[in-house]
Structure formats: structure tokens, C-alpha cells
Amino acid sequence: MPSIQAHLAVWITKWRVKRRLKGCRDYRLARTILRPLPYKVPTTVRISSAQVNGVPGEWVESPSSGENVLLYLHGGGYFGCSAETHRPVTVSFALHGFRVFAPNYRLGPENRFPAAVDDATTCYRGLLAGGHSPQSIVVAGDSAGGGLAVSLMLVLRAAGVPLPAAAALFSPWTDLAATGESIRTNASRCALFHGPDIAPSARYYLGDADPRNPLASPLYADLSGLPPMLIHVSADETLRDDSTRLAEKARAAGVRVELKLWPVVPHAWQLAPALIPEARQSLREAAKFLHSHAAESDSDSVGLAYHA
Amino acid sequence: MPDPSRNRDNPAGISVDVLIVGGGFSGICMGIKLLEAGMKNFLIIEKSEDVGGTWYENRYPGCACDVPSHLYSFSFERNPDWTRMFASQQEIWQYLKSCVQRHGLSPYIRFNTRFQEGVWDEAEGHWRISAKDNSGNNLGIRARVLISGMGALHVPHYPEIPGVERFAGPSFHSSTWKPEVDLRGKSVAVVGTGASAIQFIPHIAPRTGKLYVFQRTAPWIVPRLDFGISDKWRERFRRLPSLTWFVRKFLFFSLEWRVLSFLGDRFVREYLEKIARRHLERSVRDPNLRAALTPRYHIGCKRILLSDDFYPVFKRPNVELVTEKISEVLERSIVTHDGVERPVDVLIYGTGFHVTDQFIGMKLFGRRGVEIHDAWRNGMSAYLGVTVSGFPNFFILLGPNTGLGHNSVVLMIEAQVGYVIHCLRLMRGRKIAAMEVRAESQKHFAANIQNRMARTVWQSGGCRSWYQDIHTGENTTLWPGSVIGYMREMRSVSFSEYELTHAFPSQDS
Numbered sequence: 001m002p003s004i005q006a007h008l009a010v011w012i013t014k015w016r017v018k019r020r021l022k023g024c025r026d027y028r029l030a031r032t033i034l035r036p037l038p039y040k041v042p043t044t045v046r047i048s049s050a051q052v053n054g055v056p057g058e059w060v061e062s063p064s065s066g067e068n069v070l071l072y073l074h075g076g077g078y079f080g081c082s083a084e085t086h087r088p089v090t091v092s093f094a095l096h097g098f099r100v101f102a103p104n105y106r107l108g109p110e111n112r113f114p115a116a117v118d119d120a121t122t123c124y125r126g127l128l129a130g131g132h133s134p135q136s137i138v139v140a141g142d143s144a145g146g147g148l149a150v151s152l153m154l155v156l157r158a159a160g161v162p163l164p165a166a167a168a169l170f171s172p173w174t175d176l177a178a179t180g181e182s183i184r185t186n187a188s189r190c191a192l193f194h195g196p197d198i199a200p201s202a203r204y205y206l207g208d209a210d211p212r213n214p215l216a217s218p219l220y221a222d223l224s225g226l227p228p229m230l231i232h233v234s235a236d237e238t239l240r241d242d243s244t245r246l247a248e249k250a251r252a253a254g255v256r257v258e259l260k261l262w263p264v265v266p267h268a269w270q271l272a273p274a275l276i277p278e279a280r281q282s283l284r285e286a287a288k289f290l291h292s293h294a295a296e297s298d299s300d301s302v303g304l305a306y307h308a
Numbered sequence: 309m310p311d312p313s314r315n316r317d318n319p320a321g322i323s324v325d326v327l328i329v330g331g332g333f334s335g336i337c338m339g340i341k342l343l344e345a346g347m348k349n350f351l352i353i354e355k356s357e358d359v360g361g362t363w364y365e366n367r368y369p370g371c372a373c374d375v376p377s378h379l380y381s382f383s384f385e386r387n388p389d390w391t392r393m394f395a396s397q398q399e400i401w402q403y404l405k406s407c408v409q410r411h412g413l414s415p416y417i418r419f420n421t422r423f424q425e426g427v428w429d430e431a432e433g434h435w436r437i438s439a440k441d442n443s444g445n446n447l448g449i450r451a452r453v454l455i456s457g458m459g460a461l462h463v464p465h466y467p468e469i470p471g472v473e474r475f476a477g478p479s480f481h482s483s484t485w486k487p488e489v490d491l492r493g494k495s496v497a498v499v500g501t502g503a504s505a506i507q508f509i510p511h512i513a514p515r516t517g518k519l520y521v522f523q524r525t526a527p528w529i530v531p532r533l534d535f536g537i538s539d540k541w542r543e544r545f546r547r548l549p550s551l552t553w554f555v556r557k558f559l560f561f562s563l564e565w566r567v568l569s570f571l572g573d574r575f576v577r578e579y580l581e582k583i584a585r586r587h588l589e590r591s592v593r594d595p596n597l598r599a600a601l602t603p604r605y606h607i608g609c610k611r612i613l614l615s616d617d618f619y620p621v622f623k624r625p626n627v628e629l630v631t632e633k634i635s636e637v638l639e640r641s642i643v644t645h646d647g648v649e650r651p652v653d654v655l656i657y658g659t660g661f662h663v664t665d666q667f668i669g670m671k672l673f674g675r676r677g678v679e680i681h682d683a684w685r686n687g688m689s690a691y692l693g694v695t696v697s698g699f700p701n702f703f704i705l706l707g708p709n710t711g712l713g714h715n716s717v718v719l720m721i722e723a724q725v726g727y728v729i730h731c732l733r734l735m736r737g738r739k740i741a742a743m744e745v746r747a748e749s750q751k752h753f754a755a756n757i758q759n760r761m762a763r764t765v766w767q768s769g770g771c772r773s774w775y776q777d778i779h780t781g782e783n784t785t786l787w788p789g790s791v792i793g794y795m796r797e798m799r800s801v802s803f804s805e806y807e808l809t810h811a812f813p814s815q816d817s
Contacts, residue, residue: 001726001795185737235734235801244738247804259804263730281796 053126057103075143078205096287135295146172166293180241191266327451332361334457388545505658591619609769
């Protein structure tokens, strides 16, 4: 049964975000609407701005951080949000034993496709060059960051670069052409998005590029050879089918996929672990999954309770 | 919209989206939640002539619940009117009837209809079910989804005692109580000292001329602490419904911590044993009798019983505890191994139910014609206690490994019903014709369960109980963890653990 807090979160987001976001065609306005709630970083967590291979971002570390490195790609439709806005998630992963790097990849519409993919790839190569073995690197992302994480792996696979050990995707946006059935069927249930807004908002990033380009919409890519993926998505969000279809395709291509559907919760609910118990549970499971597939599996830090 | 009344009266073929078997707590909860979800094309079949399941069938004197009623009820139908902390069977049955009435569920229930056989039709993608009504007419039902709400405690279990068929007097099981049998002044034998027996023994003891209680293993009994809820409080509950919510939460947490003793926490276990032992010492003075009533295994290994009036019953001169094994039953007497023959007029079985073999007496054929009893040769198992590999679109409520020894199973039912609704919603949303759990997922889940089980008191507490499978000795009935943990697992659906058959070939990319 979904928690009361999840229902509450949906109600709040519908009222505070969805209502204002509906029909919005101005990316500047959308950026400000998508600004998340204020968040206080726990004192035990250290955050330091840094550049990895020229890509700016921030390292998030806690005393329990081990050798496993997590490259976290934030969401925000490829035009909004930043590493800073996604600290609830990165801090949580740091507390679960990862050294987290969250890059501020270039955003649209100022920097269009494939700028974000390029930055993510550069950043990953930088981590490799910094002495981290690919077996100890995992990637994760929510929403657009989830799609970007898959695109990143596709680029790496094509270039023959060793792939990360595993990936965790939260409500990934994998189909910028917005052809999923759920965009229509979940339109009223979704806490965040109005279905018809999805395809136009992809234009901030795509410009005139084809939304079915596999590097923009990894749903249209050949997914064989990718590392194990964990996908958590809300059953009631417009982007549900971006996940279900990706999971089906990946599984058919022989990729190990763990797909979990959560009722009620809003899109990318992992951003509110302090409010929603499902967010804590999802982050805990994702951390466990990523640790179990990374070489330096640090059993002490696995399952560490979330304190924030 | 489908017309439910047609489903009830049309004797020929019935076709529904969802068929629920059983009109007890599980079936009613499922029905209400389906109505709330707007999935109105369903039917509930119930073998008896009224709703209530266990709480309709078990009508022995003193039958009551041993979980506080404010918790042993639906979270969405909190009842301010419970007259006692532990309500009687009558009151729980009335409660269930009122739930059915309030939610307008009666048109969806077909009584006197017994599930016989279910066959998965691979080509059509639905279940073909045959049921029998009271007059022996066969009834064919087609359903896309089959949900078992048959529960675990309804098929009476009789012990194998030589010569029982010879017995000339009346004999019956606690769940098929014969109120017409007059016990006044009679010599009555009760076989078993389980949860039912300790409830009816104190009620019939004053009436009988002589009462023999045949005990195989002594149960652990803790004080019941039952009390009536005054009109004043009921009035308060009625006026302030949130009060019942707080009472529920309080009861939930005060029962939930006891799971630690089952999971191997010595401190909690010894604390519970101390409570039970003191309860026995205070009620029974005779050292021999006390020794006979003292269990020789860890508390929790068998179901912990609650009673304030069972121990004092042995103070009565007409009640005798017999711990000697029964060697045979004669026409008017019972002979024990030590050669003593006791004259008996009425024989009552308080010997419980068939628990580890669900679906006894019925047949369910899944994919490739595999029958569920064959699939469960090595003990029953289901993924999350709900879905079984090889049986698409089939959900079990209170299935394997989802019973509880420490808290209210209604909570488990609600968690499972929520899960099933979630699955049905996804099936509709994703146009999935059939969903079936993968064999390896179920195996992995079962292995995990048995792994956790090994450390529990049920497997290592030094007893054999009805929790355990008769053949393998594995505990296939209880959930080896907290209710909170189970609710958490049931919160989301791991779709990748299921084999999905799409109604239409996927058009994507």
C-alpha cells in the first residue's frame, strides 16, 4: 500500500508544480517552476565543487563513502535543474557508501543535443583517467538524467570504452518523441506533467534534431551489451511507458533489468526522501543493487540506514 | 457496465474479468477494492449460504478472535462499535456483513457455489472454472483473472485414531459444531488443546457431566486481557473516528514487536515465556497438573494462545486432563496407551485445519496442464505469497508464507489486495493479457524465505506444528518477518519478475 506521504506529495506537486507547468512554453519560466524544495545537507556529508575532465560539477562524499564511484546525472528535462538541486539524491547515495560525482552538464536550449551526451561521456572518461576502474564506476540518473545515462552507455559501447558496472534509472525519460501510451492514459494521474507538454518541451534540448535519434531517445537504440540496469518508475506518471518499454527492449536484447513500478508516487519521487518513505526505500534498493554489481562491493556500507 | 445481477442468476455460462473464490475477509476486501478501482466486472463465489468465511463457519461456543478487534478489521472500515477488546465470532460476522452491505457488494456474490476446478486456457488467455451449486448443478465461469480468497483455516483436520469410525455417539469438529447435541450431564471428550479447543472448553465444561481433555502437546498460553468497551467509549469512537485510528496504530505497534521473539531474539522470547509461565503458576496450584500443562518447547514455536479461563477450568472436579496418547476408540469409550478406558458419550475434535495443503479437494491446471498440487509437490510456495509460476493471472490472498503469529492477518490481506489491484491496473494500462511470475523469481523468493526461516523459533524451537509442511518440515505458512517489512515489499510491483503477454503485439519502435 502506498504511504500517506506519497499521496500527500502528489497532492502538493499537482497543486504547486503541475498547475503552473501546464501549457508552459517558456523554458525560463519552466526552469523556475521546477526549482525543488530547499534542502539542508547533513553535516557529515562533504560537498566540494570540482571539474572532472573539464566538466564542472560536485563531489558528494560521506564518512561511509567507499571506493565505488557513482556518476549521477541529474534530471530536469535537459534544460533545468543542476547538481545542486538534486542533492537529496546524491547525498543519499553518499550516505549509502558511494563517492558521488554529479556533473553540471550543459543544458538546452543554449546548448543543444548532443552537448549533454558529450559532457557525460567526457566526464566518464575523466573518471577512468583518474584511476577508477570501470568495475568500480556505476551510473545513475533520474528523468532526463536517466535517459542520458543510457545514452552515455550507448556512446561508450560504440567507442569501445569499458562500460560502467551497473546503472540505476529513476523515472527515466527515454522517448523524446513522446509516443508512450501512458502520456495519454496517465495524464490526469501524473503529479507533475501534462501529457501534451512532453513533446514540445523536448524541443528545448533537441532543437531541430530528430527526437528518435537513439542518442537522444535511447528507447530507439539497440540496447544489447549494456550492464545490468535497475529501473524504478511510478505506475501513475506520464513517463511510465518510457520505462516499461525500455525494460522490455533491454530484456529482449539480453540485458539484465530489474524494473519496479510504484503506485501513486510522483515522477522522480526519489528527490524527496525526507518526505516520502518510498523514496528512501527506492534509494536503498538502488544503492544495494549498484553495490552488488560493482567490483569494490563494500558490504559494510550496503543497507546503511538513511539519516537525513 | 456489466450487470452483476445477471451474473448471479444466469445459470448458464458466466464470463467475468475477475473471479474471486471465497467470501471471507479476503474476498470481501478484494471485492470492495475492485469496486473502488472501478473494475466492476467481477464475481465472488462462496461455498456457504452467507458471507464471512471462517467467521461464518466457526460457530462453536466461545469462538472469538485472538487479535484485538480494532486491529482485526479493515483499515478503511474502522468500526467504532466493537463491544469487546476481542470480539466474538458473532460480532465479527456481523461486521463483515455490514461491510458487504455498506459497499453494495451483495449483488456481486453468488452463494452456495463451490469452486471445483480451474483450467487455464492458453489460446483464449482466460481461466475456465467449473463450480457446483447446492443442488449439484454445474456452473461454468470464464474469467481473465482468478483470485483465491480461500484462506487457510477452513478444511477441518481430523486426527488418525484407530477405531474412530466405530464410535457410536455424536462426534464433530469444532468448525462443524452441532448445537443440537445436548452436552448436559454427558461425558464429553475433547481431542486437542489448540486455539479453538481452549476457547470452547471453558464454555462447555460447566454443562458436561464429565469432560476429558486429551492433550498431545501443551500450548503456551498468555493472559487474554479481554475487556468490554463501555458505551461511553463507543460513543467517543463514533464521534471522533480518528480515535479508532490511533487505537489501531497503538495496537499494531504493541503487537508488532513480538515478532522479534519469533525471529530469534532471546530477550523478547524469555520475557514472553515468563509472562506465560507466571500465568500458569497463578492459575494452577497442583504441581502435577502444572507440569503437564507446561510446554517443552520455546514460546512461539506453535501458535501462542490467549486465554484467561482455560487454566481455571481444571479446578472443576468434572474436568480431567489426559496427556496419555489415545490408543483406540471404542463404541462408547476411549482407551489410552496406559490401558485406562474412559466412557465417552460425545467426541469433539479441536484438532485444527489443513493448513499446509491449500486448495485441498479442488483442482487447478495452469500452463501446460500442470496441476497446482503437482507444482507444489515439494511444499507450497508463491512469489510474495501471491503469485505462482505456471499459473498466469492467478493471485492468492493469504497464500503460502503470509500467515502471522503475532499480528492481524487483515493487514496482510490489505497489503495483498493493494498489490493485486496495482497489478490489474498495470495490466489494463499496458494492455497485458497475461502476467505470470517467472519460475526463477519464485524460486529465489522461496529460497530467501526458507533461509530467513531457519533461524526462527518455528523451525528451531523444538516442536512440530501446523505451520510446517507435513512432508518437508519446512514452514510454508508464516511470514518470517515483520508486517511493516511485508507491507514495504508489497508497495511496488517488480515487473521484471513477471512474464508478460501483451494483448496486442507491441507497436513500439
